[in-house]
Amino acid sequence: MPALATAALLLPLLGAAPSAAGPSGAPPAPDRLQRAFAAAAAEYDVPQSVLLGVSYLQSRWDAHAGAPSVTGGYGPLHLTDARTALAGASSHHSEGTEDPRGDDARAPLHPAPPVLRSAELPARLTTLPRAAELTGLSPEALRTDPAANVSGGAALLAAAQRDLGEPLSADPADWYGAVARFSGAEDSATAAAYANDVFEVIRAGGRRTTDAGQRVALAARPDVEPDVSQLQGAGLRAASAAGTECPPTVSCEWIPAPYEEFGDGDYGNHDLGDRPASQRIRYIVVHDTEGAWNGVLNMVQDPTYVSWNYTLRSTDGHIAQHVKAKDVAWHAGNWYVNAKSIGLEHEGFLAEPDAWYTEAMYRSSARLVRYLAKKYDIPLDRQHIIGHDNVPGTTTATIPGMHTDPGPYWDWRHYFQLLGRPFEPTAGKNSGLVTIRPDYARNGPVYTGCVTRGEPCAPHGSSAVRLYSDHDLNAPLIRDIGLGTAPTTGVNDLSSRVSTGQQYAVADRWGDWTAIWYLGQKAWFHNPERSPAAVPASGRVITAREGLESVPVYGRAYPEKSAYPAGVPAQTVSPLPYRLPKGQKYVVGEKVPGEYYYAVTFDEASHRVVTGEDMYYEIQFGHRVAYVRAADVTLSALR
Template sequence: MDIHTWGDDMTKDKGLFSPTQLLLGFILLMTFVVGLSVKPSNASASSLEADFSGAAVKYKVPINLLKAVSYNESLFNNHSGKPSVAGGYGVMHLTDTSGLTPNGADSKASKIPNVSALHTLQKASKLTGISAQKLKTSSKANIEGGAALLAYYQKSLSKPLSSNVNSWYAAVKKYSQSDSKTAADFFAANVYKILAKGVKKNGVTISAQKVNALKDEAVDTTSNESANTDGPAGLPVEWVAALYKEFDDQGDYGNYDLADRPNDMKINYIVIHNTETSFQDALTLFSTPTYTSANYVVSSVEGTVAEMVRPQNVAWHAGNWYINAHSIGIEHEGYAAVGGFWYTENMYKSSAALVKYLAAKYNIPLDRQHIIGHDNVPGLTPTAQKAMHWDPGTYWNWNHYFDLLGVDLSQGQGDSSSNIITITPNEKTNLTSDSGQKVTDDGVDLPLAGSNFVYLYKQPGFSSDLISDKDFSTGQIGTTEKDDWTDKAVFGQQFSKVGQNGDWTEIDYGGQNAWFYNPDNSNSTNATGKLVTVKGSKSIPVYGSAYPAKSILKKNKVTGITPTPLYQMEPRQKYVYGGTVTSDYFNSHFDSNSAKNVIHGTDQYYQIQFNHRIAFVKASDANIIQ
């Protein structure tokens, strides 16, 4: 059943969602917007406050409402004038897809339909008289464009330009550009939650205030969303079935397996992916005979969600059959090498709401050993380890994502004597060009700001070589390439602290002693927990699964599956404990979800954070220490 261990992130097109969502299929990775000479707007926080104030007065929009819409779209980040994966620019996320170059699965460009929802920047330009180029690159102009749009929507609804934020709910729904009532309501509800809570970020303040939004349900009473979905109330989720079909009479089928989780197998993980293509293309891929699927797919512009495989069933997404059997896979429309692109706030909020719901329902811990990226999933063999995926990549904002989950991973739990640390770099300052650090894509420099990791060196100092991995690297030195996961420790991961040398911290990492730059502990937080170490004086095997012994598999007529070590853990090394699991193997068959399909072993395994990826060691080989 090796086909079950793979789940590619490439997709094709098929119109299954609303017209606006269909257009997302054309908003694909552009070639860094060639020829667009963008001068980043480095507006200070105080000037942003002045810009919001000026635009609010000019267009008679409540200033806190304007700020809340901006925060909900971009977190007050202009992203240096470059577009999101949804074609949005600036702190108000004004959309313009005219400069984007779509590339389908056949590498042929497709014409982007001229629909207003994807060209709010042009509408803002007409309303303000400001050029489209300036709206993209100037935060002041961009804020004016957003204010003008809000005022236009309010007037189009025959409503006064009131100072009462509660009277603007319908206009905020229109600002979402969604033709789905549930998605528009979800967007507006998030804006009003921001108003009620208040925000201080990047020097901009939204004062908390009493919110009693006057919903005008007459604006849009239709809904395309089905109630037959598994997700939190209010989240725009639609059921779009992945293909489940027998392809021949030899037992070949796809694209997922029937199961009865969590009754037959516990769901231990939620795996975060990105599609590397459009939302609609992903839906099409999972609906055609491709041996790949995901339980959910999240779109970029609206944050709409397609549920494609019920959580009780096993989607083929992680490239590791054991992890597939024990996880829920969530795909996100976007690109791991974002460069000039960025994941949208609508996507983050929808995804976090879904994960929080699923984690509570299936008792999945909200930590980085259980809410993992595809890049944290191990291979089943050394050969597979080399080929494992690396999405959602170096620019997925794990810090913000866990904030949305209600978990602050930067909150220290231990004192200065703690021997466990959490990697908690500030995405704006964790990498520095002065040190010679960079992130590259086939040698081309990508932005440093927004990256989610710290580099790991062989010795304390920027002149030292980066570490490498025997099952990934072709040489003995790591690289700065975006997909080289071997020398990167990512936000939220935890490791055993070995030592300190000035501004440098030493950790056990993948069988090596690795150093990362950590002045005044700015890139780490003390933590508490348990460590796993070798029992005895000999090295022990480290696995990418918690499979039963070969003898048990053979007894149950499972052949071709052999628990294969990826690495060896040496005595005195320590790795952070992530839980104990009892061995099992999901021996799936078409059109069957019998409990007999799960083969239970007798071995217990400890999960550990071994390197960039999680791993497992047999409990009989190891000790747990405080």
């Protein structure tokens, strides 16, 4: 791995998270977890550095107050107890009213998920019961007591070492095979990628304060060179990355989505293309699956369903690629964005109370995104690395049905640290722009509706910051007229929410409050100096051209009517219900040509990329991005 990439991936290990109270409300002794690692290492004859390295890759040493991860993993060692609840799967692509293809030229696509076969849970999802057998500790203790959880992890590592016929050595270099087995991976490539990450952590060392206020340190061991030959005796199947477009630093397999006809001229589940020669790839869209790994893979292989480019597994970061980057997957609900994006589905659930993603998946995703961004010249910023929840509706009618994943619990700040592009101040204190950047662990706005409509979700860190109509926590929330409903604190309600990394022009300040221009309104968020929710920034903004009271806002940048050749129906350039009033400023992502990819038949000979003379600016308009015609606005720099 290049030195720069390694540094980027290890950066968060060296940072410190804020202290937080334990489940009882009173913080435990701040060294209790460190002592638990030492005790478990001694009891089970596992090097403490190995135990700490594995735990960091699973959870960054966090306990998550005993709450499960998105795949039913618990505690610092992510011991899994998924049970049969995760054997099935649904998908957000078949929920709600969003058309994943998002193209008016073709009938709306609202796929039903295929019937899923029940299957026995893989061993990687049942490590907690096995740890209970090995330690004699109860499953409840392993789920809720971090010290017990650490003991369970140590017992699993020691059992793996014995199964491999290796000694319980004090030298961490002798534990490569056991670490690879601990990953739960079924193939050698995934297990090796996981083990390599653990040993990178061991070599770098570091310290961190966890989500429960525990101070944990790992002494650097830069000289450790593990015995990678142990992997040969681990009993794992060989895996091939043939056909994939992945960096060598991740494990990747090719599980193709079908390009097939299935009657009445219909076909699925993507379109063939010639990107980037025919049109630039401008976006990477981050999704969560709203389903478990095996079921989701069944769906993407169904020609009557929809598609995305990659799926990432939570337990170990393994990647499956389904659609080549040159082709256009149906995933974002906006055809303009689909035609210019690569979609990444991450195993997880937006509204699961206290659900969390593993460090292994975050790292694997970051490596993949860095690779794709470099290959296709995609800027590493929040105007180009976007969530599904940042994709705009194509027309007024589609706005309410657009999706909201990966949601407020995706840690954008940590993700961009792993990408090597942390969100840092780029201007002075009273700058005219801000980058949203709350402290994820301390920032815990109350959301509702995770389990029961209107009922509060479990407390959880969040990347999102809430917006008010005045500098007062009791003021009404900002309203999104496109949704047609009153704003709420619902976990899926994006009306009054900004997210980490997004940038906005400052409209006003009042004490500990900052106002930004948002959806044509002045929107306030609490931004105290002692615990800021944003940092100063500089950048480019647009304003309505002189003489115009307001300008229309679009959900896609389509060409003018005269640009369409014979045989390609002109697409309506439909403004959204919003207006950009004069005097307001909005941050620019980039200037783009009006462009439309005509692909509504299985025969790709009829496919065309139509490019017009009209130019647009992509802007951060609300929680989602939007587009304005360049002729309607004036571009300037702001600090």
